[in-house]
Amino acid sequence: VNMTSRVTSQKNTGVPGVKNIIAVASGKGGVGKSTVSVNLALALSKTGAKVGLIDADIYGPSIPIMFGLENERPKATQENGKTRIEPIEKFGIKLLSIGFFTDPNQPVPWRGPMVSTAVKQLFNDADWGELDYLVVDLPPGTGDIHITVTQSFPVTGAVIVTTPQNVALADAKKGIGMFMMPAINVPIMGVVENMAYFTPEELPDNKYYIFGQGGGKKLAEILDVPFLGEIPLIKGISDSGDAGRPIVLDEDSVMTTAFMEMARRVAQQV
Numbered sequence: 556v557n558m559t560s561r562v563t564s565q566k567n568t569g570v571p572g573v574k575n576i577i578a579v580a581s582g583k584g585g586v587g588k589s590t591v592s593v594n595l596a597l598a599l600s601k602t603g604a605k606v607g608l609i610d611a612d613i614y615g616p617s618i619p620i621m622f623g624l625e626n627e628r629p630k631a632t633q634e635n636g637k638t639r640i641e642p643i644e645k646f647g648i649k650l651l652s653i654g655f656f657t658d659p660n661q662p663v664p665w666r667g668p669m670v671s672t673a674v675k676q677l678f679n680d681a682d683w684g685e686l687d688y689l690v691v692d693l694p695p696g697t698g699d700i701h702i703t704v705t706q707s708f709p710v711t712g713a714v715i716v717t718t719p720q721n722v723a724l725a726d727a728k729k730g731i732g733m734f735m736m737p738a739i740n741v742p743i744m745g746v747v748e749n750m751a752y753f754t755p756e757e758l759p760d761n762k763y764y765i766f767g768q769g770g771g772k773k774l775a776e777i778l779d780v781p782f783l784g785e786i787p788l789i790k791g792i793s794d795s796g797d798a799g800r801p802i803v804l805d806e807d808s809v810m811t812t813a814f815m816e817m818a819r820r821v822a823q824q825v
């Protein structure tokens with residue numbers, strides 16, 4: 556597969572100063588979208604790019620916890636009747652999450668149009684400055700938020716996260732199908748196989764294929780989209796997410812190498 560041919564140089568994202576919007580999606584929940592979004596964003600930033608991250612998972616925002624920013628509230632000002640939101644900056648990334656504006660202890664009982672307005676505000680009303688990449692962590696599935704984001708902004712490309720398990724692959728296929736629909740038409744930058752195998756900390760050379768082997772790679776081959784790499788199920792990844800210090804920040808981790816390679820494959824396509 557010629558990975559450079561899929562995404563035509565897309566420099567008008569509809570968000571002033573933002574060169575590329577990268578949507579991270581999956582069919583199923585809990586497969587590692589947020590983990591991939593966060594570490595991919597940081598990996599892109601480590602290559603020297605200016606990176607922003609939007610957590611658009613309105614019903615289950617994870618970015619505040621993963622960056623250790625649970626109690627942060629972005630500054631918002633009114634200017635000539637317009638709201639300006641200041642993204643929060645951490646580890647060199649500019650961040651906004653729906654979670655910064657809602658009570659973490661309360662469910663979000665919003666209907667479609669409200670959700671749509673809120674998500675658009677994260678793009679339009681924030682001072683993103685100059686960004687090479689704005690990574691968007693989407694909710695699972697193919698719902699309102701996906702339609703809002705892809706219809707409101709020319710998304711440069713989508714990164715699809717799946718586990719090797721059949722139920723996840725089937726949903727990932729639907730997710731890919733949605734982006735490929737003529738009315739949506741977002742190029743698929745590739746598939747990430749997360750939880751590709753399990754490696755216990757005390758047996759680092761052992762690989763257990765608990766969700767099956769190679770399913771994500773196979774899906775990429777069948778659909779003729781790039782494969783962006785496999786990420787094992789390791790305790791360090793969930794621990795670092797909960798601790799608010801994503802694993803890519805750890806120079807010694809083998810995961811850093813894997814996410815840097817993923818970032819390289821994404822950067823190749825813009």
Ligand code: ADP
Nearest residue numbers: 584585586587588589590787788789792793796
């Ligand atoms: P999603 O955004 O798709 O719902 P998350 O990124 O929140 O998924 O991941 C779901 C849970 O699995 C989180 O607790 C996360 O820390 C954990 N997790 C994700 N990927 C891995 C991995 N490769 N190894 C270990 N834990 C992981």
Ligand code: MG
Nearest residue numbers: 588589612617
């Ligand atoms: Mg998530």
